[in-house]
Amino acid sequence: MSATALEVTVLLAIGVGLTLYVLLGGADFGGGVWDLLANGPERDRERSLISSAIGPVWEANHVWLIFVVTILFAAFPIAFAALSVALYVPFGIAIAGIVMRGAAFAFRTYGESDTGWQRVWTRVFGIASLVTPFVLGMCAAAIASGRIRISDGIVHADLVGVWTGPLSWVAGFLSLAMCAYLAAVYLTVEAVQHGAPELERRFRRRALGAGLTAGALAAIGLLVIRADAAVLWNGMLEDGWPFVVSSAIAGAIALGATYRGKERAARAAAAVAVASVIAGWGVAQWPYLIVPDLTAAEAAAPKSSLGPIVIGLVVGAALVAPSLFLLFRVFKASQGPDAELGHASSGSSTSS
Amino acid sequence: MAVSLGFHIVFAALGIGLPLLLVFTEFLAIRRDDAVWMALTRRWSKALGILVAIGAVSGTVLSFALGLFWPGLMGRWGAVIGLPFALEAFAFFIEAIFIGIYLYGWDRLTPWAHWFTGWPVVLGGAASAWFVVTANSWMQSPVGFELSANGKVVDVQPIQAMLNPSTPVMTTHMILAGYMATGLTVASIYAVGMLKGRRDLYHRRALAVGLTFGLVLAPVQVFVGDLAAKLVAERQPMKLAALEGLWDTTADAPLTIGGIPLPGREETILGIRIPGALSWLAFGHSDAVVKGLKEVPPQDRPNTILVHLAFQAMVAIGFAFLGLGLWSMIGWWRRGRRALPDGRWFLRAAAVAGPAAFIALEAGWIVTEVGRQPWIVYGQMRTADAVTTRGGIVWWLLATVGTYLLLGAACSWLLIKLAGKPRGVEMTEDAAEERTEETR
Numbered sequence: 001m002s003a004t005a006l007e008v009t010v011l012l013a014i015g016v017g018l019t020l021y022v023l024l025g026g027a028d029f030g031g032g033v034w035d036l037l038a039n040g041p042e043r044d045r046e047r048s049l050i051s052s053a054i055g056p057v058w059e060a061n062h063v064w065l066i067f068v069v070t071i072l073f074a075a076f077p078i079a080f081a082a083l084s085v086a087l088y089v090p091f092g093i094a095i096a097g098i099v100m101r102g103a104a105f106a107f108r109t110y111g112e113s114d115t116g117w118q119r120v121w122t123r124v125f126g127i128a129s130l131v132t133p134f135v136l137g138m139c140a141a142a143i144a145s146g147r148i149r150i151s152d153g154i155v156h157a158d159l160v161g162v163w164t165g166p167l168s169w170v171a172g173f174l175s176l177a178m179c180a181y182l183a184a185v186y187l188t189v190e191a192v193q194h195g196a197p198e199l200e201r202r203f204r205r206r207a208l209g210a211g212l213t214a215g216a217l218a219a220i221g222l223l224v225i226r227a228d229a230a231v232l233w234n235g236m237l238e239d240g241w242p243f244v245v246s247s248a249i250a251g252a253i254a255l256g257a258t259y260r261g262k263e264r265a266a267r268a269a270a271a272v273a274v275a276s277v278i279a280g281w282g283v284a285q286w287p288y289l290i291v292p293d294l295t296a297a298e299a300a301a302p303k304s305s306l307g308p309i310v311i312g313l314v315v316g317a318a319l320v321a322p323s324l325f326l327l328f329r330v331f332k333a334s335q336g337p338d339a340e341l342g343h344a345s346s347g348s349s350t351s352s
Numbered sequence: 353m354a355v356s357l358g359f360h361i362v363f364a365a366l367g368i369g370l371p372l373l374l375v376f377t378e379f380l381a382i383r384r385d386d387a388v389w390m391a392l393t394r395r396w397s398k399a400l401g402i403l404v405a406i407g408a409v410s411g412t413v414l415s416f417a418l419g420l421f422w423p424g425l426m427g428r429w430g431a432v433i434g435l436p437f438a439l440e441a442f443a444f445f446i447e448a449i450f451i452g453i454y455l456y457g458w459d460r461l462t463p464w465a466h467w468f469t470g471w472p473v474v475l476g477g478a479a480s481a482w483f484v485v486t487a488n489s490w491m492q493s494p495v496g497f498e499l500s501a502n503g504k505v506v507d508v509q510p511i512q513a514m515l516n517p518s519t520p521v522m523t524t525h526m527i528l529a530g531y532m533a534t535g536l537t538v539a540s541i542y543a544v545g546m547l548k549g550r551r552d553l554y555h556r557r558a559l560a561v562g563l564t565f566g567l568v569l570a571p572v573q574v575f576v577g578d579l580a581a582k583l584v585a586e587r588q589p590m591k592l593a594a595l596e597g598l599w600d601t602t603a604d605a606p607l608t609i610g611g612i613p614l615p616g617r618e619e620t621i622l623g624i625r626i627p628g629a630l631s632w633l634a635f636g637h638s639d640a641v642v643k644g645l646k647e648v649p650p651q652d653r654p655n656t657i658l659v660h661l662a663f664q665a666m667v668a669i670g671f672a673f674l675g676l677g678l679w680s681m682i683g684w685w686r687r688g689r690r691a692l693p694d695g696r697w698f699l700r701a702a703a704v705a706g707p708a709a710f711i712a713l714e715a716g717w718i719v720t721e722v723g724r725q726p727w728i729v730y731g732q733m734r735t736a737d738a739v740t741t742r743g744g745i746v747w748w749l750l751a752t753v754g755t756y757l758l759l760g761a762a763c764s765w766l767l768i769k770l771a772g773k774p775r776g777v778e779m780t781e782d783a784a785e786e787r788t789e790e791t792r
Binding site for chain 2: 102
């Protein structure tokens, strides 16, 4: 049985949601990684740049994950249940990371500066930002690599083995590198907007480093897929390859633009490069939701459930899209150099 | 799961309630160009920043936990109750987007534009609460599907499931509870401040706003609560029996106030009984037959002690709020309708009201969830059949409790810090000073 138009529509929405989660929420995690790695005399200014970039948007960006999870669960409940059983442990680690990241960031933002707790929360924020995308990347590889087996509705997956295969390790590092890369590229733009040339230089260098790392990991990933995930490799050869190509080209353009100081072009190209990785993964594992035993059509809720979901998606998008536009317009539009970043690791909200 | 939900419910309640307080105080601040109202608004918006962050992440835990702990529930019923969760994501989007604009947009928007961005937060919060509670009310009143001959779920109608008979009353009850709990928490924080001698305008106004929000809704909530109980009487007779500690099926059933049910002896001791009152409350006439717990074998009964006590606590607190509301009104009247009472006993009562509201909130949640046991989907699926087959639940539980205790403690500590300042008696100056600092 092949997938219906309704199922494809919902799947595309999930794909868009996932892509935006990586591009936006992923960058917030990447920001946390750079926060963890901040060092030297510019450390406090780096952290306050990161805080001011993440602060207004991270909750909205985080909702993309909730969107993906709830739509998956509403439209493909069998896949959601199976993944929950199979990836019980890594999902647990990821949600712990999500909780600690968000809480630590809020506590750091609203707590008093220069206390011991402040340092603790900063550290927790950084570590959680590092662990979470890594583990989520491992989960993605587990879904694609064919290690989760399902027969007669029973999931066969041992607690640890399914998400710690070779592909999972590469995907974990790739996911982390992509988040760090996106964050460094975006933060370069933010540094330019804040008129902070020293920070701009530092994040540009980091963007180059993380971008090269991500590119190398993606190439290694292809080799591992060939050896470790036959179904996915065949999908890559048949349908996924244009995305591999577009990812490589966009990645190269992004690196060049970063090197030459065209940070806005670099931001767009970096987003295309990362989005292509996600799209290529999705297309290559089609028609499976969980390789190799569960297709989208098998996992889908009945038509009577999908119809209202699609209507909800349309209405919801009509409400959310302009709101998101407003959010990014207010906080991310270029405003010229504004308040200095020297003090206030907690952005605009240092308490009296 | 229960722990996660019990934790989340606190932040969710404050997260939907506090924005409503904020749009009110900010309106007064802008309209009257009033520094004290603005200082309150600014202060509370910081509290909101923390609360919403914790609410957002603990809510994420729940969306995963549904699958992690209840794969049986999701795999079988996901198609029926998935819709409200999907729609909730959008409501939460609106809330999260505008919370970002609201919290960080003070000096990027004009005052009135800023005030407007508070409204989507209020509405998004209420809508998320509504959607999530529809899913819970479906678990009480499962409709919107048929079972085929071999027991498969067919003919799924998710909209009908969402608008199940329990939805209107339960969603209203929950959202009102969130508003009340928020108002009374605010009131109690500032009542404590006033008891410590900080009786400035800042504290008085904060107390007045909190009490008004909390107590004006109390009579409405008692009325809605009565509707909720009637619904339970109609649809979940064993839950009603557990709420009331009623063991024998009887006409002219008495209402038991207080008392301790003893499952071993199948009787409830020490309560005050009002003859016929339960029949009358549940069905509108005193000779109506009310089913007792003995109708079903013990393994089909909920934990009667817990449910009965929780229910009694919730109702008692609800009526205490009515009393406190009357006290406030009479006091206000006697002071020429200008000020609320500020005697020590009144402030003490107000100080207790906040924690009491959360006890009532959690008790209400115990009533609805534990009262439904042993069913997870009433009459359709037992909790034991829905729970995950994975081991290690105990570790999850410990980790969850530990994490939430830590976060709860850190969060409360920060909020108390926030509430404690500014200290000055001469509020206008302090507020002005704070304003300049914060807009920097």
